[in-house]
Amino acid sequence: MLNALEPFITVDGVGKNYGAVQALQSVDLKILAGQALGIVGHNGAGKSTLISILAGTQMPSGGELTFAQSGISLPGYKVDQAQAHGIRCVFQELSLCPNLTVAENARILHPAIRGVGWKARARRLISDKLDEVFPGHGINPDDEVGDLSIAKRQMVEIARAFTKVDSPIHLIILDEPTSSLDAIIAQQLLTHLRGFVDQGGACILISHLLEEILQSSDRIVVMRDGGVVDDRAARDFDRGTLVEAMGSVAKEKDEARKAAKARQQESEALVSIRPAQQSDGRRLQAFSGEIVGLAGLSGHGQTDALIDVYQQKRRDTQGPAKTVPMALVPGDRQVDGVFPLWSIGMNIVIGSMRQLTRGGLINPQAEARLCEDWREKIAIRTPDMNNNILSLSGGNQQKALFARALASDAEIILMDDPMRGVDIGTKQEVYEMIREEAGLGRTFLWYTTEMDELEHCDHIYVFRNGAIVADLAGDEVTEQRVLHASFEDGAEGGKPEAKGPEAKEPEAKEGTAS
Amino acid sequence: MTAALSKHFKIISGKPWIWAFAGAFLVWGATILYTGGTGAGQILSAALSFATFSVIVGIGQMYVITLGPGNVDLSIPATMTFAGAVSMKIMETQDAMILPGLVIALLCGLAVGLFNYGLIHALRIPPIIATLSSSFLVQSSAIAYGRGLKIKPPELLAEFTTARIAGFPLLAICVILLAAIMSVVLHRTVFGRSVLAIGQNPRAAALAGVKVDFIRLATYLQSAVLAALCGYLLAGFSGGASLNMGAEYLLASIAVVVIGGTSVAGGFANLPGLWGAALFMFLLVTMLNTFGLSAGIRLLLTGVIIVGVITLAGGRRD
Numbered sequence: 001m002l003n004a005l006e007p008f009i010t011v012d013g014v015g016k017n018y019g020a021v022q023a024l025q026s027v028d029l030k031i032l033a034g035q036a037l038g039i040v041g042h043n044g045a046g047k048s049t050l051i052s053i054l055a056g057t058q059m060p061s062g063g064e065l066t067f068a069q070s071g072i073s074l075p076g077y078k079v080d081q082a083q084a085h086g087i088r089c090v091f092q093e094l095s096l097c098p099n100l101t102v103a104e105n106a107r108i109l110h111p112a113i114r115g116v117g118w119k120a121r122a123r124r125l126i127s128d129k130l131d132e133v134f135p136g137h138g139i140n141p142d143d144e145v146g147d148l149s150i151a152k153r154q155m156v157e158i159a160r161a162f163t164k165v166d167s168p169i170h171l172i173i174l175d176e177p178t179s180s181l182d183a184i185i186a187q188q189l190l191t192h193l194r195g196f197v198d199q200g201g202a203c204i205l206i207s208h209l210l211e212e213i214l215q216s217s218d219r220i221v222v223m224r225d226g227g228v229v230d231d232r233a234a235r236d237f238d239r240g241t242l243v244e245a246m247g248s249v250a251k252e253k254d255e256a257r258k259a260a261k262a263r264q265q266e267s268e269a270l271v272s273i274r275p276a277q278q279s280d281g282r283r284l285q286a287f288s289g290e291i292v293g294l295a296g297l298s299g300h301g302q303t304d305a306l307i308d309v310y311q312q313k314r315r316d317t318q319g320p321a322k323t324v325p326m327a328l329v330p331g332d333r334q335v336d337g338v339f340p341l342w343s344i345g346m347n348i349v350i351g352s353m354r355q356l357t358r359g360g361l362i363n364p365q366a367e368a369r370l371c372e373d374w375r376e377k378i379a380i381r382t383p384d385m386n387n388n389i390l391s392l393s394g395g396n397q398q399k400a401l402f403a404r405a406l407a408s409d410a411e412i413i414l415m416d417d418p419m420r421g422v423d424i425g426t427k428q429e430v431y432e433m434i435r436e437e438a439g440l441g442r443t444f445l446w447y448t449t450e451m452d453e454l455e456h457c458d459h460i461y462v463f464r465n466g467a468i469v470a471d472l473a474g475d476e477v478t479e480q481r482v483l484h485a486s487f488e489d490g491a492e493g494g495k496p497e498a499k500g501p502e503a504k505e506p507e508a509k510e511g512t513a514s
Numbered sequence: 515m516t517a518a519l520s521k522h523f524k525i526i527s528g529k530p531w532i533w534a535f536a537g538a539f540l541v542w543g544a545t546i547l548y549t550g551g552t553g554a555g556q557i558l559s560a561a562l563s564f565a566t567f568s569v570i571v572g573i574g575q576m577y578v579i580t581l582g583p584g585n586v587d588l589s590i591p592a593t594m595t596f597a598g599a600v601s602m603k604i605m606e607t608q609d610a611m612i613l614p615g616l617v618i619a620l621l622c623g624l625a626v627g628l629f630n631y632g633l634i635h636a637l638r639i640p641p642i643i644a645t646l647s648s649s650f651l652v653q654s655s656a657i658a659y660g661r662g663l664k665i666k667p668p669e670l671l672a673e674f675t676t677a678r679i680a681g682f683p684l685l686a687i688c689v690i691l692l693a694a695i696m697s698v699v700l701h702r703t704v705f706g707r708s709v710l711a712i713g714q715n716p717r718a719a720a721l722a723g724v725k726v727d728f729i730r731l732a733t734y735l736q737s738a739v740l741a742a743l744c745g746y747l748l749a750g751f752s753g754g755a756s757l758n759m760g761a762e763y764l765l766a767s768i769a770v771v772v773i774g775g776t777s778v779a780g781g782f783a784n785l786p787g788l789w790g791a792a793l794f795m796f797l798l799v800t801m802l803n804t805f806g807l808s809a810g811i812r813l814l815l816t817g818v819i820i821v822g823v824i825t826l827a828g829g830r831r832d
Contacts, residue, residue: 310721328721336721339714341781350711350722353704361702404722 007068008033008170008202009054014063015226016049023049025226026063031171033068036193036203038217038234040210041246042297042451042483046226047206051173054204055089056082086170088161090177095157098146102126102156105145110165129159133192134185150180158189162196171202178212190216208297210239210487222246243483270324270412270443275305277466284309284461284468286412286445291438293457293477294447296486298417301466302447303331306414309445327351327410329401331417331447337401338389345371345385347400351408374403379429395426402430406437413437415446419453431456451479462486530775533826534790537773537819538797545801555681557800562686563676565792567751569689570744571763572770572788573696574737578641579771581730582713582780585641587737589630590767591760592649592656594745597622598755599660601746602667609670616746623742626652627735634734635727641734657757664754671750685747690789697785709733713780769795773823794823 007030016024024046031037031054039047052058054065056079065077067085082089096105106126107113113121123141130137134155145153158177162169172193178186193216197203207213213220213234220237222230222245230245237245271286284305286292294302310328330336339347349356349367356366371385378399382392389397398418405413419427434456438444446457454460460477462470462485470485542561546554571590578587597619605615626648633644667675677684700706708729711719720726744763749755772778773794774787798819802812 327723330718330721335715335717337718339711339718339781341714341777342710346707350707350719350724353707357704361698362704362707364702408723 005032005034007031009068010064010066011050011054012064012066014050014053014060014065016046016053016058016061022226024053024060027226027228029221029228029231031202031204032219033170033202034197034200035218036197036205036216038213038220039204039206039223040208040213040220040242041223042449042486045223045246047223048175049226050223051089051175051204051206054082054171054173055079055087084167086168087173088169088171089173089175090158090161091175096145096153096160099144101142101144102139102148103141105156106141106160106163109160109163112165125163125165126156126159129163130155133159133162134188151182151185154180155185162192169196169201171204172196173204173206175206176208177205178207178209186212208487210242214238214242243480243487246483271309271445273305273308275301275463275467276308277301278468282468282471284445286443286459288411288443289438289441290459291434291444291446291457293454293460294445294463295454295460295482296463296469298449300463300486302463303416304466305463306416306445306447309412310414324412325408325410326412326414327405327408328414328416329405329418331415333394333397333401336416338397340388340390342389343386344380344382344389344392344400347389348374348385348403348407351404351410355409370407374407378403378406378433399426399430402433406433411441412443412445415444415448417447417449419448419450451482454479454482529784529786531784531787531790533823534774534787534794537823538790538794541794541797541801541819545797545804548801548804557797559678559681559683561793561796561800563683563751564796565789566683566686566689567744567748568763568766568770568792568795569693569788570747571737571741571767572774572792573693573785574740575767576771576774576776576783576785576788577696577700577709577733578737579768579776579778580709580713580780580783581733582716583778585730585733585780586768587630587645587734587741588642588764589626589645589649589652589738590741590744591762591764592652593623593626593738593741594748594760594763595755595757596626596652596656596659596745597742598745598749598759599656599665599757602665602749602755603660605668605671607666607668609668612668612671615668615671616743619742619746620739623739624735626742627738630738631731631734635731653757660755660757664756666754667750672753675747675751685751693785693789700783700785705729705732710781710783713777713782715781766792766795769820773820 009031011027011029011031013026013028014024015022015026027046027050029050039050041047049058053060056077059077070085097108100108103119103123103126107118107122110122110125113125127139127141130139130141137152137155139148139152139156145156148156154177158174161172161174174193177189181189190212193203193205197218205213205217214237217234220230220232220234220242221228222242224246269285270288272283274281274283284292284294294305296302306328310326339350342350345367348371349362352370353362356362356370358366368385374380375382375385380392380399380403381396389400392400401418419430431453434444434446446453448454454477457477458473460470460472460482461468462472462482464486470481472481472485538561542554542557545557546552571594575587575590578585600622601615601619604618605611629651630641630645630648633639633648634641637644639647666672675685679687700709708719708724708726711722711724712726712729716726741760741763745755745760748759752759770788770791771783773791774784774789776783776787798816799812802815807815
């Protein structure tokens with residue numbers, strides 16, 4: 001083991017870009033032995049990129065990693081080197097093979113377990129560690145991972161990271177380790193982690209549960225927009241200062257936004273649904289001509305809510321939305337949006353085929369006219385709309401998808417975080433167009449993970465764990481309030497326990513010691 | 515020079531069906547070279563007659579395959595047999611029953627199509643298994659119904675299906691028209707565009723407002739109805755419905771789609787290729803027969819040549 005509080009890894013100016021997107025910009029960081037380091041920041045702040053680089057699964061675009069034992073180790077630093085340096089990772093997306101047993105999954109991490117009787121040794125290794133970290137876990141090493149509940153899978157993943165065969169473990173990286181664990185199990189993990197750190201191990205903990213970070217870390221690093229913006233001892237932070245450090249200082253909104261139109265509650269809502277996980281009476285509502293934002297951390301039920309609206313499901317009021325035409329602008333272009341064999345024009349026209357049909361046939365002149373109109377209107381950069389859609393850059397493909405929705409007769413336009421990976425110029429053009437169309441009476445439901453985009457919304461619903469937790473309008477829309485609501489019990493100022501509503505989730509219950 | 519070449523290449527690569535026609539023409543040329551020119555017209559006329567039936571089922575199969583990976587209709591032969599047997603028995607060789615017989619045949623197809631899609635959609639059985647298993651049921655029904663007897667078609671139907679205008683089969687003209695109509699349907703209607711969209715990306719299609727389930731249902735119905743039509747006409751053409759009349763159309767329906775340049779991965783299809791491929795398939799067998807090759811060599815060469823044409827036609831997708 002290294003001496004406590006000696007740097008185990010020194011990160012020096014490490015940056016990473018994906019094409020034009022700067023995911024990480026020149027981060028300097030010291031990871032010390034015998035210290036639990038908490039990292040916080042909202043989505044896209046660069047946390048995952050940073051730990052991927054430490055784990056060797058991503059190559060940085062620049063900078064240096066220096067290991068206390070072996071000196072500089074870049075470039076050419078890969079997963080196997082990270083392993084050799086005693087770095088273990090528990091990723092947000094679990095990395096177990098669902099078709100293998102718990103013991104077999106343990107073996108994957110340890111090539112040293114080989115020869116006759118490997119299975120018995122792997123079995124012993126993982127069940128000893130499970131007993132140690134999560135006493136009373138109720139997991140059989142011969143269980144197939146695919147049959148385990150999500151909580152148990154996470155427990156296996158964590159225990160596996162702590163197993164050691166030949167080389168010692170120096171650094172454990174945990175990315176949202178407690179997201180599917182209940183309060184008791186999470187506490188077991190945090191206690192074990194403390195023990196590991198006290199013996200001189202280093203640990204990086206990433207969590208959106210601020211209480212957990214404050215309680216379990218010795219030092220906290222705050223990341224924002226791909227950089228480290230604060231790095232202090234954990235005792236110097238409290239919830240409030242942490243949230244403040246994560247968000248950029250709330251900008252003054254322009255006067256027009258401040259004079260946001262008051263909602264006419266007496267008129268009938270165009271859209272009114274109750275999200276699936278909503279236990280109270282809150283509803284997602286949108287009125288004609290409104291731009292409604294769906295905020296919160298990514299993957300907390302916003303997309304599901306949009307799809308529900310789109311499929312006209314769970315609408316237990318008889319709102320007029322039943323007959324209102326809708327269109328959706330997908331966020332994941334390749335998976336949800338683009339038809340790769342078609343021209344740009346055909347990709348746009350598919351949203352408006354019915355309006356262009358005369359006597360059962362799609363009118364080619366009308367089709368060409370619509371394409372030309374939108375090429376000019378939304379400035380798609382192509383010499384010919386008959387070119388294949390894939391000839392466009394990502395941002396221009398996204399514009400084509402916007403054109404598909406806007407060219408249709410849809411009165412409600414649903415947007416599923418459509419601006420990911422779109423350059424700033426295009427963004428401004430599209431924002432302009434959205435405001436214009438809303439002025440003409442179209443209604444927008446806009447899920448976004450970018451704080452800046454919420455500035456364009458008249459009304460914001462903040463989602464957490466599939467339910468609406470805050471409902472902000474006009475002046476109430478500030479980055480801090482959205483952030484507060486996005487994190488556990490933010491609006492009410494936090495509860496004493498480390499865990500909030502997550503522990504109530506049915507999935508997590510299965511993980512309780514039995 | 516290179517610009518001109520690449521322009522030519524672009525024209526060809528935009529029309530993948532050209533290879534099937536080129537193949538058909540070459541094979542035909544080789545045959546009449548061998549015979550010294552005799553029978554050129556008859557061979558072509560026979561090719562048109564027989565290709566007609568492959569094209570009818572090929573149209574249905576092409577739309578199904580265009581829906582994307584995993585979509586195929588293996589119940590085509592059974593549907594042909596069933597519709598042929600039922601309609602021949604109901605018509606009892608009476609000319610007055612020709613139209614009712616046709617309606618009955620098409621209804622048989624509709625029923626099979628509904629059953630197929632019921633298995634696929636309600637029971638979530640993969641199409642390849644669903645249509646295969648339903649084909650056993652349908653084939654058994656045909657056996658039980660027809661008791662293996664070959665029932666003759668009405669005189670008039672037999673005449674219509676074998677009629678020729680100046681050596682050109684009347685039925686082939688009708689089916690060329692049908693293919694032209696289905697080509698317009700594919701490219702210029704909401705239905706056709708929807709099929710192409712689903713074949714490229716079913717999720718994106720649903721999110722773009724395409725009624726995916728309805729379109730898939732319609733496509734499987736169309737395939738079964740066309741198979742039934744084919745069974746009806748083939749029974750008229752070949753002097754009655756027999757229990758194995760559909761057998762060779764399982765492979766043929768898929769082969770003409772693939773050789774014709776339609777993408778097996780879905781989302782891209784063309785109608786002319788069906789005709790080119792159907793002619794090519796028939797002429798290829800004729801050529802090998804004319805050469806007097808043994809059965810083994812014939813099959814071997816058939817396989818090799820089909821692979822060759824598919825490789826050429828498939829080259830455009832990269």
